[in-house]
Amino acid sequence: MPDADYILLIAAMGLVTYIPRWLPLYFLSQRKLPSWFVEWLDLIPVAILSSLVFSDLFVIGNPRHLDILQMKSIVAVPTFLIALRTKSLGWTVISGMMLFWVAERFFSG
Amino acid sequence: MPFMTFAKEGMRAAWPICIGYFPLGLAFGILAQKAGFGLLDIALMSVVVFAGSSQFIGVAMLSSGAAPTSIVLTTFMVNLRHFLMSSSLAVYLHGAGRRFISLFAYGVTDESFAVNMVRFREGPWHPYEALTVNHIANFAWIASTILGGYGGQFIPAGSFGIDYALSAMFLCLLAFQLRGRRYLLTAVISGALASIIALMVPGNSFVVAGSLLGATAGFALARYAERKRRSCARC
Numbered sequence: 239m240p241d242a243d244y245i246l247l248i249a250a251m252g253l254v255t256y257i258p259r260w261l262p263l264y265f266l267s268q269r270k271l272p273s274w275f276v277e278w279l280d281l282i283p284v285a286i287l288s289s290l291v292f293s294d295l296f297v298i299g300n301p302r303h304l305d306i307l308q309m310k311s312i313v314a315v316p317t318f319l320i321a322l323r324t325k326s327l328g329w330t331v332i333s334g335m336m337l338f339w340v341a342e343r344f345f346s347g
Numbered sequence: 348m349p350f351m352t353f354a355k356e357g358m359r360a361a362w363p364i365c366i367g368y369f370p371l372g373l374a375f376g377i378l379a380q381k382a383g384f385g386l387l388d389i390a391l392m393s394v395v396v397f398a399g400s401s402q403f404i405g406v407a408m409l410s411s412g413a414a415p416t417s418i419v420l421t422t423f424m425v426n427l428r429h430f431l432m433s434s435s436l437a438v439y440l441h442g443a444g445r446r447f448i449s450l451f452a453y454g455v456t457d458e459s460f461a462v463n464m465v466r467f468r469e470g471p472w473h474p475y476e477a478l479t480v481n482h483i484a485n486f487a488w489i490a491s492t493i494l495g496g497y498g499g500q501f502i503p504a505g506s507f508g509i510d511y512a513l514s515a516m517f518l519c520l521l522a523f524q525l526r527g528r529r530y531l532l533t534a535v536i537s538g539a540l541a542s543i544i545a546l547m548v549p550g551n552s553f554v555v556a557g558s559l560l561g562a563t564a565g566f567a568l569a570r571y572a573e574r575k576r577r578s579c580a581r582c
Contacts, residue, residue, distance in 0.1 A: 240385070240387055240388050240391055243415075244388060245391070247405075247418065247419070248391055248395050249395065250415070251392075251395070251396045251401065251405060251418065251419055252396050254419055254422050254423035254426060255396050255398045255401060255422060255426045256453060258423075258427055258428075258429045258430040258433070259429045259430075259432075259433050259452040259455040260433070260448070260452035261430065261433070262430055262433040262434040262437055263436060263437050263448045263451065263452050263455075264445065264448050264452070265437075266433075266434055266437035266438075267437040267440045267442065267443055267448055268442070271438065276438055277566065278563070278566045279435045279438060280435070281529070281530070281561075281562040281565045281569075282431045282435050282558060283432070283435055283461065283464050283524055284521070284530045284533050284534050284562075285533050285534070285537035285557070285558035285559075285561040286428055286431060286432065286457070286537075286554065286558040287457075287461060287517060287520050287521040287524055287534075288521055288524075288533070288537045288538040288558075288561070289538060289540075289541030289553065289554045289557035289558045289561065290457065290517050290521075291514075291517050291518055291538060292537075292538030292539065292541055292557075293538075293541050293542050293545045293553055293554070293557075294513075294514055294517060295514065296542050297542050297546060302545055302546055304542070310511070310514060313511065314518055317514075317518050317519075318518050318522060321518055321521075321523075322522050325523070326519075327363035327462065327519050327520070327523075328362060328363040328366065330363075330515055330516070330518065330519035330522075331363050331367055331512055331515045331516050331519065332366070334508070334511050334512070334514065334515025334518065334519075335507060335508035335511050335512050335515060336507075336508060337508070338508040338510070338511035338514075338515075339507055339508030340508075342508070
């Protein structure tokens with residue numbers, strides 16, 4: 239059974255997760271935004287995803303270090319091409335998983 | 348459009364997210380269970396927090412005996428990137444009801460955000476379809492974490508490349524975003540900056556810092572190029 243301390247912690251974690259998601263939607267959706275701001279916001283998605291992808295593929299381990307060429311980043315090349323080609327999230331995820339699985343079996347002794 | 352059509356379109360857009368969440372949710376469930384969390388604890392956390400990375404960090408920090416305040420602060424830092432995502436989504440939800448917004452905000456994650464942004468941009472994409480994506484993904488996450496806590500230890504680690512599902516998903520979501528030169532430029536700058544920051548600064552600020560700096564640099568360069576082109580048209 240979760241105790242009171244745990245429930246309190248979860249509630250606080252939930253709050254600090256919800257507020258950043260809610261605040262901009264709540265206030266920004268009600269007004270017209272200046273065009274330069276919309277233009278800047280338009281670049282935010284690609285910036286976030288690229289930050290996630292690069293750090294996921296090239297920065298590994300604990301303590302973190304740069305590793306450009308390893309299984310994860312090499313498999314990323316065909317996976318990325320499949321993504322560009324098929325434009326399908328489902329197919330990309332499935333083929334990425336298969337490629338990684340096969341690559342691991344064949345290349346890591 | 349009737350309710351069922353919204354639900355159907357939403358599900359069609361959401362299923363790849365569910366595939367990506369499933370192994371991650373299982374992994375989270377297993378980890379939490381091994382750290383001594385009960386099924387109810389896991390379910391409660393997935394429902395209330397619903398943020399993969401924060402939940403992993405939460406479990407890791409709790410089991411290493413970290414202070415609750417530092418756990419909450421870390422969670423906040425990790426989730427700051429959603430502030431940016433919600434700001435981008437707000438453009439497409441202009442004038443939506445406040446109750447809808449509050450319900451929608453709960454389901455804004457990296458994955459649902461990216462999928463909905465593509466659909467909104469290519470249009471037509473109804474807010475209710477976007478809401479369906481959010482909540483189906485949410486359901487898949489909650490279910491897979493509970494399943495992981497219950498019986499995930501029977502699934503051997505690394506089978507069928509499930510470790511790679513999330514990487515492949517992010518790669519594809521990135522590919523969707525590359526719609527022109529300025530996006531490609533922003534991607535390269537942000538990615539490089541985020542990696543450098545990740546190497547030099549401990550903690551999880553690198554995603555927020557890398558994308559803010561990268562987007563601003565991309566924006567400035569695009570503006571600069573445009574101004575130059577315009578002045579040349581005159582000369």
